Amino acid sequence: xxxxxxxxxxxxVLLGVSILSFALSAISGIDPAEAIARQQITxxxxxxxxxxxxxxNLDRPIVERYFSxxxxxxxxxFGISYMTHNTVGADxxxxxxxTLTLVGLALSFVIIVALPIGALCALYHNSIFDxxxxxxxxxxxxxxxxxxxxxxxxxxxxxxxxxxxxxxPGLKGYILPAISLATPSLCTAIRLFRSxxxxxxxxxxxxxxxxxxxxxxxxxxxxxxxNALPPMITLFASYAGAxxxxxxxxxxxFSIKGFGSFLIKAVVARDLPVISASVxxxxxxxxxxxxxxxxxxxxxCPRIAVKEDADA
Amino acid sequence: MLKKTLCNPQALVGLFLILTLVVMAIFAPLIAPHLxxxxxxxxRFAKSxxxxxxxxxxxxxxxxxxxxxxxxxxxxxxxxxxxxxxxxGLTIGSICAYKGGWLDRVFIIICDIFxxxxxxxxxxxxxxxxxxxxTVVLFSAVISQWAWYARMARIYCKKEAAKEYVLxxxxxxxxxxxxxxxxxxxxxxxxxxxxxxxxVASMIMMVSGFSFLGIGLPTGTAEWGAMMNDARSSLYSQxxxxxxxxxxxxxxxxxxTLFGEALRxxxxxxxxxx
Numbered sequence: 001x002x003x004x005x006x007x008x009x010x011x012x013v014l015l016g017v018s019i020l021s022f023a024l025s026a027i028s029g030i031d032p033a034e035a036i037a038r039q040q041i042t043x044x045x046x047x048x049x050x051x052x053x054x055x056x057n058l059d060r061p062i063v064e065r066y067f068s069x070x071x072x073x074x075x076x077x078f079g080i081s082y083m084t085h086n087t088v089g090a091d092x093x094x095x096x097x098x099t100l101t102l103v104g105l106a107l108s109f110v111i112i113v114a115l116p117i118g119a120l121c122a123l124y125h126n127s128i129f130d131x132x133x134x135x136x137x138x139x140x141x142x143x144x145x146x147x148x149x150x151x152x153x154x155x156x157x158x159x160x161x162x163x164x165x166x167x168x169p170g171l172k173g174y175i176l177p178a179i180s181l182a183t184p185s186l187c188t189a190i191r192l193f194r195s196x197x198x199x200x201x202x203x204x205x206x207x208x209x210x211x212x213x214x215x216x217x218x219x220x221x222x223x224x225x226x227n228a229l230p231p232m233i234t235l236f237a238s239y240a241g242a243x244x245x246x247x248x249x250x251x252x253x254f255s256i257k258g259f260g261s262f263l264i265k266a267v268v269a270r271d272l273p274v275i276s277a278s279v280x281x282x283x284x285x286x287x288x289x290x291x292x293x294x295x296x297x298x299x300x301c302p303r304i305a306v307k308e309d310a311d312a
Numbered sequence: 313m314l315k316k317t318l319c320n321p322q323a324l325v326g327l328f329l330i331l332t333l334v335v336m337a338i339f340a341p342l343i344a345p346h347l348x349x350x351x352x353x354x355x356r357f358a359k360s361x362x363x364x365x366x367x368x369x370x371x372x373x374x375x376x377x378x379x380x381x382x383x384x385x386x387x388x389x390x391x392x393x394x395x396x397x398x399x400x401g402l403t404i405g406s407i408c409a410y411k412g413g414w415l416d417r418v419f420i421i422i423c424d425i426f427x428x429x430x431x432x433x434x435x436x437x438x439x440x441x442x443x444x445x446x447t448v449v450l451f452s453a454v455i456s457q458w459a460w461y462a463r464m465a466r467i468y469c470k471k472e473a474a475k476e477y478v479l480x481x482x483x484x485x486x487x488x489x490x491x492x493x494x495x496x497x498x499x500x501x502x503x504x505x506x507x508x509x510x511x512v513a514s515m516i517m518m519v520s521g522f523s524f525l526g527i528g529l530p531t532g533t534a535e536w537g538a539m540m541n542d543a544r545s546s547l548y549s550q551x552x553x554x555x556x557x558x559x560x561x562x563x564x565x566x567x568x569t570l571f572g573e574a575l576r577x578x579x580x581x582x583x584x585x586x
Contacts, residue, residue, distance in 0.1 A: 009424070017425055017429075020429065135322075138569060146540065147554070150540070150554050154554075158548055241430065249525060264525065283428040283429050
């Protein structure tokens, strides 16, 4: 697929994502007019509900509402939260940086640890280290994120007071949450990079390099490493999206007031504009990062583009 | 195949864990010393004893009994959901892989749209529609996961459809449905079932993660994730109340993962590197 076709596909997917985000809140049994009215007065009269329905244009057909919502979104206007009475955009802009810091820290932790360990596993294939890591990573995938969060909290904040139980200012407060968020992803990443490297190491060009007398570690670090990266970049991109959603659990354990916990609160309060906007933002970040991964991969390994164009 | 499985230590450990879990779920009333919701005021935060093997929780319920009954919920939700996803994914994926063309292209775009929504996000949006019920967990699992299963099935079936015996069958006059259901699906099935086996592990973790956040199951249910949520208020005085359910979730997920990954090594030895 050429890049222009990919971009077209990207726009179609983004459009579908926006429709689904809107539909998820629109099909809900909640009457938004009633929800707004009850925020103002607990026992709102039917007349007030009707007036609000007219005021917020909620009596229009759903297609029309989608388009007016979408025009707003394109201008950066996500509507007004029923819960906080602020604009949704302002609320999210305030909270998203915290969650992005957490996810960014978790992701950099995954990248920094997974690549060297995966490479060492491939370099010493079938050694004791490799076998140990295979079991260790397989079991690490099965650790529930929220449980790990509690264990870390108990160990490092209660038993030994390296960290505090209450959220700490600055990056230090994000270390434990990021580790618990990152661990399962880290284990998958190590396994994938190891297998990607091993596949590379059985390629023809590696045999050629061997015959030229190059050492195994030089071939692995200098030549195979770069060629084994594309599946990892795709994986990291898809993790970033999943980690943003997963941060809701970690934020709740470590009492960080971030985007994830805000979303859960919005669901409890039935705050439809916040739900649609949050869903749209999370899904769009996911789609965007996947596109970015695709482009990076093409720049890193031009042969992918050549191969895909031949397949199409 | 069977012999290879029985000689593989990883597969055996996985199988042992799965069987233990299944036995626990089926014979829960015989294994558990108490009913999961039976409260005994004297057993509040009880230390472990013969009567309360893992002690009592904040309402004086037997932790061990609740964990044993929890296996019923975890398996009872995870396995049917994955079975449903397998059938759905295999049907959609195989048809798209075999037909190809515009159907396949539209399918890939639809998959991309659904994959962009994490399960948790779909679940919390669906609560508004369905109320906070178990069906929310099922629906959100299916809506968020079907695209992954269908995409996986498509890849396996595409590999199979490109083989020469499919062409021979076509030349011999087999119908499309005949080729699909008698040739492609049976041949792609083993690999796909391995994928589903590890899928059970992630489903177990997902269900308990949801109930930890209070999604799907009412608080106080004897479910592993919900138990951890209940124990949060006494985290610092009674840490074991959180540790035990976690061990059960971890062991259950590990059983299916170990078994599934070992089966994959056996089925596709060329991918042994993974």
